[in-house]
Amino acid sequence: MRHIILLFFLNMVLxxxxxxxxxxxxxxxxxxxxxxxxxxVVRVGxxxxxxxMVPDGMKYDGEKFNSFxxxxxITPYKWIELxxxxxxxxxxxxxxxxxxxxxxxxxxYFTLRLCPLEEGRYWPAVVVGGNDVWGSGDNGxxxxxxxxxxxxxxxxxxxLGGNRVGAHIAYRRWKRDFNxxxxxxxxxxxxxxxxYQPLRLIGEYDGNSINVGIxxxxxxxxxxxxxxxxxxxxxxxxxxxxxxx
Numbered sequence: 613m614r615h616i617i618l619l620f621f622l623n624m625v626l627x628x629x630x631x632x633x634x635x636x637x638x639x640x641x642x643x644x645x646x647x648x649x650x651x652x653v654v655r656v657g658x659x660x661x662x663x664x665m666v667p668d669g670m671k672y673d674g675e676k677f678n679s680f681x682x683x684x685x686i687t688p689y690k691w692i693e694l695x696x697x698x699x700x701x702x703x704x705x706x707x708x709x710x711x712x713x714x715x716x717x718x719x720x721y722f723t724l725r726l727c728p729l730e731e732g733r734y735w736p737a738v739v740v741g742g743n744d745v746w747g748s749g750d751n752g753x754x755x756x757x758x759x760x761x762x763x764x765x766x767x768x769x770x771x772l773g774g775n776r777v778g779a780h781i782a783y784r785r786w787k788r789d790f791n792x793x794x795x796x797x798x799x800x801x802x803x804x805x806x807x808y809q810p811l812r813l814i815g816e817y818d819g820n821s822i823n824v825g826i827x828x829x830x831x832x833x834x835x836x837x838x839x840x841x842x843x844x845x846x847x848x849x850x851x852x853x854x855x856x857x
Contacts, residue, residue, distance in 0.1 A: 636657060642823060645782070648690060652687065655853055657850055659837075661847050667758040667790060670758055681700075685697075703717045721744035725740075731768065776806075776809060777804075835852075
C-alpha cells in the first residue's frame with residue numbers, strides 16, 4: 613500500500629507525465645504495443661530501472677543491480693520508428709576489481725518498429741518490431757545482445773462513456789536464454805479517464821510478472837511514467853517529445 617501511495621504521489625506532484633516505454637518507444641511498462649508516436653516527433657529521455665526489470669545476464673560481482681537507461685528515438689513516417697539507447701552497467705573502473713565501482717560500462721542497442729496496419733473502426737493496429745536488432749551475435753566479440761527480442765503486437769482502443777480503454781497483446785521472443793521468462797504471449801490494458809485523458813493507468817503481464825503503472829502528458833512535450841514491477845519494485849522515467857515538423 614505504501615508503494616502504491618508513493619506511485620500516485622510521485623505522478624501527481626511532478627504533474628508532467630504520457631505513456632512511454634523504458635527504451636523510448638510507445639508501449640506499456642515492459643510490454644510493447646502497436647501504438648505509434650506522431651510523425652516527426654523525437655523522444656529524448658532517461659529511465660530508472662529496478663534490477664528486477666534488468667536482464668538476468670547483466671550482473672556486477674555476480675549480483676544484479678538497479679540501473680538507468682537513456683535513449684533517443686524518432687518517428688520519421690507513420691509506419692516506422694527508430695531508436696537508439698543504452699543501459700548503464702555497473703562495474704569496476706577499467707574493469708579492475710581493485711578500483712572503485714560505478715557505471716563505467718554501457719550496453720547499447722537499436723530499436724526498430726514497423727506498422728503494416730493502422731487501427732481502424734473494426735480492426736486493431738499491428739506492429740512488428742524488435743530491440744537490440746543490430747549488433748554482434750551471441751558468439752560475437754561483445755557477447756552481449758542482452759535486450760535482443762522480436763515481437764508482433766496488436767492494439768485496439770474503445771470509447772466507454774468518454775473513457776478510453778486500450779487492449780494490447782503481443783507475442784515476443786527474446787534471444788538470450790536468461791530472458792526466456794519473458795517469452796510468449798504478453799499484454800495488458802490501459803485506461804484514460806474522460807475527465808483527463810492525458811492521464812493513463814496501466815496494467816500488464818510481461819510473461820513473468822504482473823506490473824502496474826501510471827503516466828501522464830503535459831502540453832504534449834513532457835512525459836513521465838512511474839511503475840511497480842510485480843507490484844513491488846519502483847521504476848520511473850522522464851521523456852521530452854520534440855516535434856520536428
